[in-house]
Amino acid sequence: MELRHLRHFLAVAEELHMGRAALRLAMAQPPLSQSIGRLEKELGVKLFERANRRLTLTRAGAAFVEEARASVLHADAALHVARAAHDGEAGEIRIGFVSAALYEHLPHLLSRLRETYPDIHPKLIEVSTNEQIAALSRNEIDIGFVHPPLGTDERLDVHGYPTEDLIAVLPDDRHTHGVTLTDIARHGLIMFPAAQGPALHARIMDTFTKAGLEVRIVQEAARALTMLSLVAAGFGAALLPRSTQRLVFQGVRYAAIADVSLPAWPLAVIAKRRPRPAIVDSVWKLLEARSDVS
DSSP, rough: OOOOHHHHHHHHHOOOHHHHHHHHTTSSSHHHHHHHHHHHHHHHHHHHHHTTTTEOOHHHHHHHHHHHHHHHHHHHHHHHHHHHHHSSSSSSEEEEEOOOGGGTHHHHHHHHHHHHOOTTTEEEEEEHHHHHHHHHTSOOOSSSEOOOOOOOSOOOEEEEEEOEEEEEEEEEEEEOOOOOOOHHHHHHHOOOOOGGGGGHHHHHHHHHHHOOOOOEEEOOSSSSSHHHHHHHHHEEEEEEEGGGSSSSTTEEEEEOBBBBOOEEEEEEEEOOOOSSSHHHHHHHHHHHHHHHHO
């Protein structure tokens, strides 16, 4: 059963006049009559009664109208989705991200994506920077929010966001003042694993060493929420990007570090360089449009 035959049938069913239906379809009347005849032959039923130069739907024809209309609408929708996917305006985009992206930049992208490309559906995967680089190589994600430096020879497009200051996260002692490195060292440090960000990890530890402080890593945690939970439970203190303060988390307090400037917390977005799927280019253009992406 050809789709054009269904379109012809619907036009005739709505006009109940072969001439008007042919005019509406921009075709001659004889080919339209032949199309209806082929459809009736294929279905094995009569769709129209022809009497006194008037057309009426048979019971079979009337029952067939809604199903034919649904089939045409479904086919049109499928055609739209296929073309949109080809143009990078529909389909699934797989986005890897580190925890720090959750507080501002990832939600902003998802909001823009929903507004600009409602037929693009994001699949979110929270994994470390190193895991994202490996996933990009295996084509398991399309775009990633990561912490530079990346430590890879992979040819990637990279857009960096402005770096964020680190703040201290401590068990809530009802104080509101800032803290010193000594205060943090006294609590012990809850840190992300060195393999998750070797350069930043080394620079943080070096800051304590240069200050003449020995700090003990009491627990490693790969996710910000895990760190916050451990701090609230009194395991130690953590260092997290300033945007983490957006999270209201019972049992912790956020504090500026008063006596030293710790390394900034970098965040960037990465993707494979072209050639790449059109859908990745569409999302990348949204990222480039942000004024705070460098």
